[in-house]
Amino acid sequence: MKKFAIAVDGPAGAGKSTISKLVAQKLGIEYIDTGAMYRAITLKLINNNVNFGDFDNVKKIVENTKVELVNGRVLLDGDDVSEEIRMPYVSTRVSEVAAMPIVRERLVYLQRLMAENTSVIMDGRDIGTNVLKNAEIKIFLTASVEERANRRYIEMQNKGVDITFEEICEDIRKRDTIDSTREVNPLRQAEDAILVDTTGKSIEEVVDEIISIIKKGVNI
Ligand code: DC
Numbered sequence: 001m002k003k004f005a006i007a008v009d010g011p012a013g014a015g016k017s018t019i020s021k022l023v024a025q026k027l028g029i030e031y032i033d034t035g036a037m038y039r040a041i042t043l044k045l046i047n048n049n050v051n052f053g054d055f056d057n058v059k060k061i062v063e064n065t066k067v068e069l070v071n072g073r074v075l076l077d078g079d080d081v082s083e084e085i086r087m088p089y090v091s092t093r094v095s096e097v098a099a100m101p102i103v104r105e106r107l108v109y110l111q112r113l114m115a116e117n118t119s120v121i122m123d124g125r126d127i128g129t130n131v132l133k134n135a136e137i138k139i140f141l142t143a144s145v146e147e148r149a150n151r152r153y154i155e156m157q158n159k160g161v162d163i164t165f166e167e168i169c170e171d172i173r174k175r176d177t178i179d180s181t182r183e184v185n186p187l188r189q190a191e192d193a194i195l196v197d198t199t200g201k202s203i204e205e206v207v208d209e210i211i212s213i214i215k216k217g218v219n220i
Contacts, residue, residue: 003119004218005134007127010141011187012175013148015198015206016123019141021072022207024121027220032069032114034124034131035094037107039085040067040076042097046089052096059102067110088156088163092171095178098125104184125179128190137217138193139210147199148172 006029008020017033024031044065050057068075074082084090097103104126111131115122122131128138143151149169156163179187189195194213198206214220 001119001220002218003117004136004220005115005119005132006121006137006139006214007132007135007190007193008121008123008139008141009125009128009187009189009193010123010139011148011179012172013152014141014143015151015203016141018203019198019206019210020121020123022203023210023214026207026211027119027121027214029119029121030114031072032111032120032122033074034107034111034122034127036069036074036082036085037067037110038098038103039090039094040074040081041065041103041107042094043081043085043090044076045097046093052093052100055102058100062103062106067107069114086155086159088161088167088171091175095175095182099178099182099184101184108185125187126185128193129188130185133190137214138190139213140189140193140195141206142195142197143199145169145172145176 008016010016017035021031041062044061045052045058048061050061052058066077073080074085108131111122114120115132124131128135128140149165149172152168152172153165156168196206196209
């Protein structure tokens with residue numbers, strides 16, 4: 001089987017990671033969650049009490065931080081932070097960090113390295129437009145704000161996190177705006193990406209739809 005890459009982009013809560021993880025399992029390829037990498041850097045900056053406006057300090061931290069994705073877990077300087085990076089205190093600040101060119105430069109470099117020698121499905125905001133511009137398949141996954149907020153709300157409730165539906169809606173709207181209006185690599189659908197709207201569809205339906213798109217585009 002020839003090496004290939006699948007880029008999945010879309011707004012927060014569209015189902016990118018759930019769907020991409022399942023597609024990766026079905027096809028036996030690597031899944032790379034780039035949002036988790038931005039979250040891990042954000043967590044480190046918060047834990048180190050770094051002022052996000054302090055460019056020199058942010059740069060120093062970013063250059064000296066190890067972010068790894070191992071067996072579905074996220075390791076920050078060797079520590080498993082998979083749960084912590086999903087907490088609201090990280091979610092509400094990650095867009096600010098992801099808008100910093102110095103952070104993007106470093107993480108994009110690492111993401112390209114990860115896809116160099118193996119077939120991957122990589123999800124994020126700028127994968128089809130920037131990180132893997134030559135990906136064989138590009139998917140733009142979306143859903144209505146209400147549906148995306150509802151999914152996050154259920155996820156947070158299951159984890160016992162105290163947050164209201166309205167607060168999540170507000171956070172999602174705010175992140176959509178920051179992610180799609182920032183100067184460096186904003187969220188947008190690549191010209192050659194296929195739009196998949198997940199509103200009202202089950203996870204299985206979306207996974208099947210994407211696998212059939214991949215099968216049409218790549219010889220697997
Ligand atoms: O997909 P997510 O919610 O875990 O992403 C967290 C944040 O990181 C989100 O605000 C957008 C940003 N991000 C990005 O700018 N580029 C990526 N490739 C992935 C995520």
